[in-house]
Amino acid sequence: MIGLNHYLLLGTVLFGIGAYGVFAKRNAIAVLMSIELMLNAVNVNFVAINRFLQPAAGMGQLFAIFVIVVAAAEVAVGLALIISIYRHRKSVDLNDFNLLKW
């Protein structure tokens, strides 16, 4: 029988994969994609808790909608930043992004 724990474990595994991607990737866009994976893991948890525990009707889905909204805003600004840096540095390698180092 599939219960809450299975879905929470799925969310945990997705989050772990995303966390590893943030560390192991050099391309800034790939790091953004890993962050999207982590946000999706959180959404899975919200919807599963909404389905199995039902704290109040629809509450988990409401939270997930706000996560999706913030993720959309975040990815738009993040990609704009990457394109803006690419124009100056001709690179999307995170090791080349040392504007704030001195």
Add this chain to the structure above:
Amino acid sequence: MIMNMDSLVFLIISAFTIASALGVVLSRNIIHSALALILTFLGVAMNFFDLGASFLGLVQILVYAGAISVLIIFAIMLVMKPDSAATNPPTPSRDTHFIGGLLAWLVMIGVGMAIGLTRWPAMASEPAEADAVGTLATLLLGNYVVAFEAAAILLLLAAVGAIILAKGDENP
């Protein structure tokens, strides 16, 4: 052991989701990573459908698999180098891999054990799946209307900010 249909569906969907998530992280070609990301979004959407959150599944397909992935692919096309096989290399530093892998395993094991040890409270009420959109609409435009408006302003600001950032200087 005979598995019932629900378990089989869950296993297939979650295996698909995790496999494509691994594809995002492990692929060395960033286009392949982006396509695997779309598959991951679709897998998560299937999970939402499985959980009875059909509206959220549709939003997931529209916003994530539709809009965000197109945005990411456009950005990739704008900044990609001609040699596509080496566009998404892993970090050369072994230490970073070690720390990242260790952190990911710690998160998975720690949270997994916490999930296993937690006693969940019994469900407060039966899930009302028939009118999920109506429930969400009542919540969004009722008690949580301030958060709804704040999210709208956030989206507007993010769109304007993204345009300003990506346009750059008029006369550098």
